[in-house]
Amino acid sequence: MSFGKKLSLLRKEFNLTQSDLAKQIGVSRGTIGMYEIDKRDPDTSTLKKISCIFNISIDYLLDTADDPSQIQLSKHYLTKEISHEYLILAKEIQDKQICPGDIKKFIDILQRNK
Numbered sequence: 019m020s021f022g023k024k025l026s027l028l029r030k031e032f033n034l035t036q037s038d039l040a041k042q043i044g045v046s047r048g049t050i051g052m053y054e055i056d057k058r059d060p061d062t063s064t065l066k067k068i069s070c071i072f073n074i075s076i077d078y079l080l081d082t083a084d085d086p087s088q089i090q091l092s093k094h095y096l097t098k099e100i101s102h103e104y105l106i107l108a109k110e111i112q113d114k115q116i117c118p119g120d121i122k123k124f125i126d127i128l129q130r131n132k
Contacts, residue, residue: 028072044067
C-alpha cells in the first residue's frame with residue numbers, strides 16, 4: 019500500500035481532517051492532500067512528526083513493515099487500542115497547551131511515588 023493511502027486511512031481512523039493533521043505537523047492542508055494522492059513525499063522531519071502523531075513506525079509508513087498492530091513507544095510496545103487512548107490524551111494535552119517538560123516532571127513525580 020502506498021504512503022499516501024496509509025496516511026489517508028490513518029488520518030480517517032483517528033478522526034482527523036486534512037486541516038487537523040496539517041496543523042499538527044506544520045504544513046498546509048493542500049500538502050496533506052498531495053501526500054494522500056502520492057503527488058508529494060514528506061521530508062524526514064515530517065515523517066517523524068507523522069509517525070509520532072499516529073504512534074507508528076516510519077517503517078510502516080514507508081511500507082517496509084507490515085504490522086502496525088504492535089506500536090512502539092520508546093522501548094515499550096502498545097496495542098492499537100492503548101495507542102488510540104494515548105493519542106486522545108496527547109491531543110487533549112496539546113489543546114490545553116501544556117508544556118511537554120511539565121508533563122515529564124509530572125510523570126517523574128508519579129514514578130517516584132509508586
